Amino acid sequence: MTLTSPTAFAKTPDNQLVIATSLAQVLSLDPHQATEAKANEIMANLYDRLVSVDGSGKIAPQLAESWQIDEKGITFKLRKADFASGNPVTSADVVFSITRLLKLDQAAAANLKRVGYNGGNVQKLVTAPDEKTVRIDLSGETTSELLLYRLAMVIASVVDSKEVKSHEASGDWGNGWMRTNSAGSGPFTLNRWTPNEIVILEANKTYTGGEPKMRRVVIRHVPESQVERLMLERGDVDIASALTASDLSAFNGKQDFQIQRVPTGGFYVLSMNAGKEPLSNPKVREAIAYGIDYKGMEKAIMGPYGRARTIPVPENFEYAIPSPDWQLNVDKAKALLAEAGYKDGFSLTLKTIAQTPRIDLATAIQASLGQIGIKVNIQQGNGADIIAAHRARDFDLLIPQTGAYMPNVLGSMEQFSSNPDNSLAANNAGNFVWRSAWDIPELTALTAKASLEPDAKKRGEIYVKMQETFVAQKPAVLPLFERYEPIVVTTRVKNYVGHPNATTRLEGVTKD
Numbered sequence: 375m376t377l378t379s380p381t382a383f384a385k386t387p388d389n390q391l392v393i394a395t396s397l398a399q400v401l402s403l404d405p406h407q408a409t410e411a412k413a414n415e416i417m418a419n420l421y422d423r424l425v426s427v428d429g430s431g432k433i434a435p436q437l438a439e440s441w442q443i444d445e446k447g448i449t450f451k452l453r454k455a456d457f458a459s460g461n462p463v464t465s466a467d468v469v470f471s472i473t474r475l476l477k478l479d480q481a482a483a484a485n486l487k488r489v490g491y492n493g494g495n496v497q498k499l500v501t502a503p504d505e506k507t508v509r510i511d512l513s514g515e516t517t518s519e520l521l522l523y524r525l526a527m528v529i530a531s532v533v534d535s536k537e538v539k540s541h542e543a544s545g546d547w548g549n550g551w552m553r554t555n556s557a558g559s560g561p562f563t564l565n566r567w568t569p570n571e572i573v574i575l576e577a578n579k580t581y582t583g584g585e586p587k588m589r590r591v592v593i594r595h596v597p598e599s600q601v602e603r604l605m606l607e608r609g610d611v612d613i614a615s616a617l618t619a620s621d622l623s624a625f626n627g628k629q630d631f632q633i634q635r636v637p638t639g640g641f642y643v644l645s646m647n648a649g650k651e652p653l654s655n656p657k658v659r660e661a662i663a664y665g666i667d668y669k670g671m672e673k674a675i676m677g678p679y680g681r682a683r684t685i686p687v688p689e690n691f692e693y694a695i696p697s698p699d700w701q702l703n704v705d706k707a708k709a710l711l712a713e714a715g716y717k718d719g720f721s722l723t724l725k726t727i728a729q730t731p732r733i734d735l736a737t738a739i740q741a742s743l744g745q746i747g748i749k750v751n752i753q754q755g756n757g758a759d760i761i762a763a764h765r766a767r768d769f770d771l772l773i774p775q776t777g778a779y780m781p782n783v784l785g786s787m788e789q790f791s792s793n794p795d796n797s798l799a800a801n802n803a804g805n806f807v808w809r810s811a812w813d814i815p816e817l818t819a820l821t822a823k824a825s826l827e828p829d830a831k832k833r834g835e836i837y838v839k840m841q842e843t844f845v846a847q848k849p850a851v852l853p854l855f856e857r858y859e860p861i862v863v864t865t866r867v868k869n870y871v872g873h874p875n876a877t878t879r880l881e882g883v884t885k886d
Contacts, residue, residue: 385609385610386609386610386611386612386885388885389587389588389589389590389885390588390589390590390591390592391588391590391591391592391612391613391867391870391880391883391885392591392592392594392610392611392612392613393591393592393593393594393611393612393613393614393615394594394596394602394605394606394611394613394614394615394616395412395593395594395595395596395613395614395615395616396412396595396596396597396616396729396730397412397569397570397571397572397573397593397595398570398595398597398727398728398729398756398757399411399412399413399727399729399757399761400412400413400416400567400569400573400757401413401569401757401758401761402552402553403416403417403420403552403553403554403555403556403564403567403573404549404552404553405417405420405421405482405528405529405531405533405558406471406474406475406478406480406482406483406529406531406533406547406549406552407478407480407481407482407549407552407553408482409481409482409529409804410757410761411638411775411777411859411876412876414528414875414876414877415876415877415878416564416573416575416593417528417531418528418560418873418876418877418878418879419560419561419562419575419591419879419880419881420531420556420558420560420562420563420564420575421528421531421532421533421556421558421559421560422436422437422455422463422531422532422558422559422560423436423437423525423526423527423528423530423531423532424436424437424438424441424450424468424508424525424526424530424532425438425441425522425525425526426526426877427523427526427779427780427875427877429871429873429874431780431781431874433522433523433526435453437452437453437455437463437468437532437559438450438451438452438453438508439451439452439453441522443518446511446512447499447509447510447511447512447518448509448510448518448521448522449503449507449508449509450468450507450508450509450510451506451507452464452465452468452506452507452508453582454582455559455582456559456580456582457534457537457557457558457559458534458556458557458558458559458560458563458578458580458581459534459536459537459557460580461534461536461537463532463559464502464505464506465502465503465504465505465506465507465508466502466505466535467532467533467534467535468500468502468508468532469500469501469502469508470533470535470538471530471531471532471533471535472486472491472496472500472510472530473493473496473497473500474533474538474547475529475530476491476492476493476496477493477496477547478547478549479493480804481765481803481804482529482804483529483804484802484804484805485524485527485529485779485804486524486529486530487804488788488792488794488805489513489515489516489520489521489524489825490513490514490515490516491513495513498511499511499512499513510525515822515825515826516825516826517825517826517827517828520780520784520825523779523780523785524779526779527779527875528877531558532558532559533552533557533558534557534558534559537557538551538552538557541555554567559581559582560578560581561577561578561581561583561586561879561880561881562575562576562577562578562586562591562880562881563575563576563578564576565590569758570595570756570757571594571595572592572593572594572595573592573593574590574591574592574593575590575591575592575593575880576589576590577589577590581881583881584881586880586881586882586883587881587882587883587884588880588883588884588885591880594611596611596614596616597616597728597729597730599616599617599618599620599621599730600621602614602616602617602621603617603621603624606625606631606862606864609864612863612864612866612867612885613861613862613863613864613867613870614861614862615859615860615861615862616729616730617730617860617862618730618731618734619675619676619677619678619679619731620677622677622678622860622862623677625862630864630865630866631862631863631864631865632862632863632864632865633678633860633861633862633863634860634861634862634863634871634872635678635858635859635860635861636858636859636860636861636872636873636874637688637856637858637874638777638778638857638858638859638874638875638876639688639691639777639778639781639785639786639874639875640775640776640777640778640786640856640857641680641683641686641775641776641786641853641854641855641856641857642676642679642680642731642732642735642773642775642853642854642855642857643686643773643774643775643776643851643852643853643854644662644666644739644771644772644773644851644852644854645764645769645771645772645773645774645809645810645850645851645852646659646662646770646771646810646850646851646852647767647769647770647771647772647810647811647850648810648811648812648813648850649767649810649811650770650811652714652716652720653722653770653771653850655714656847656848657710657711657713657714657848658710658711658714658716659848659849659850659852660710660848661706661707661708661710661711661714661746662707662743662748662852663684663698663700663848663852664700664701664702664703664706664707664710664746665702665704665707665742665743665745665746665748666700666702666739666742666743666854667702667738667742668682668684668700668701668702668854668855669682669701669702670702670738670742671735671738671739671742671854671855672855674738675731675734675735675738676731676855678858678860679730679731679855679857679858679860680731680854680855680856680857680858681855681856681858682697682854682855682856683697683853683854683855683856684697684698684700684852684853684854685697685698685841685844685845685853686776686786686787686789686790686791686844686851686853687783687786687787687837687841688778688786688856689856691781691782691783691786692782692783692834693782693783693834693837693838694783694841695838695841695842698845702742704745704746707746708746708747711746711747711748716747717747718747719746719747719748719749720747720748720749721748721749721750721751722748722749722750722751722770722771723750723751723752723753723769723770723771724736724739724740724750724751724752724753724770724771724772724773725753725754725755725760725763725764725769725770725771725772725773726752726753726754726755726760726772726773727754727755727756727757727760727761727773728754728755728756729757732773732775733754735773735854736752736754736773737752739771739773740752750771760772764809765803765809766803767798767809767810767811774806775857776789776790776806776857777857777874777875777876778874778875779875781874782837783824783834783837783840783841784821784824784825784833784837787821787837787840787841787844788821789806789807789851790806790807790844790849790851790853791807791814791817791818791820791821791840791843791844792805792807792814792817792818792821792822793805793807793808793812793813793814793818794818795808796808796811796812796813796814806851807850807851810850810851811850812849812850812851814847816843816847817840817843817844817847820836820839820840820843821840823836824836824837824840859872859876865886866885866886867883867884867885868883868884868885868886869882869883869884870883
């Protein structure tokens, strides 16, 4: 199959799945380092975890065939499984993997560090009583139920410790090799990854769950929506997931195609650097919240990608509160700027990845904020540049996106409401709020309290308080739109169902 000019493509083979998308955010395929959604979709097929989350949001077994919860932690029993190398999956591999995650201390580690697990205590809290038993003691900062959801994230993938150790260099835990290779027990192995071009996965013929139906999965970087639409229409690709709202509409009711609109529990966000003036001023941040035409952008740009929502909790989640009255109000926004001492406005730079729909969002925000006296200069970049700037606090405004690791208020909101140490010295680039230098001790304490509350009703009351406090503090991480992932699939493809957590598995996919 030709992998260069789209015009040279033939029909996709029956035993190969070809996906067109944007790979701009794929910076690494090491599951203990990468956290971006598209990277997760790839890694979810290379690796297994102890447990997974099914499409309805329930915990399901994966490498663990069973588990027992007691007051102090969780004991897992492993099923019989092998890595793609042929090495058996053992409890030692699980302990190594969680230890590696926390010792590497990359962005992915934040999800366990936030609830008390770290490189200093992991060897005490995560142990292997025997070859097929894993014991994870509670840290004192989470319940067992919430810990299970974190262990279902791609960041908790189990890697082949023997294979990884054989590729270690200068104490890097094998990260240099793992970025571009795989060492998992999942249904596929990594054949090739060329950044911003292509990813090729090969079927793991010895996969414990049975050999995948597709011999190969090809994921192509096609950031131009019109090109992606044409490729899908003429059969060059089977699935498209980076189409603009207008190109998506071309497939409404069209024979031989199905549109899936996958709820992610996450958001498109306007991040403001609260470590810089004038964004350090809550009145300025509130003025910006009143200076955005959410409804107009939802109608003209977002379409199937999202709906206006300025609380970082999907509106259909239990205990979700209504959005505040933030909506385009030019007079109110100008008055707030004047109160803050900026009646003549100021200039800011907005950084964004050149990706649908964020480019159009950036342009609309530029026009909208211009009405209240804020001049916005847009700086587009690739994933590596923009993500690095975000993690280094090197921005004024930036448009990231989030997801949810479990289907409740804490699962979607935690990224917006927890920042245990806002100091520059903490260098906590894996923490979403830290990146915006937004110091929120009260909100962080509430989030920690919710993580430990075993009573569902009392936890729900804390959830409401978290949301109310978030609004009152004039957030530097402003949710704009509840995020959906629209995917167009040819009807030749069977058993492909987009997963809300960006962990869609492909071993059961077939083609007519």
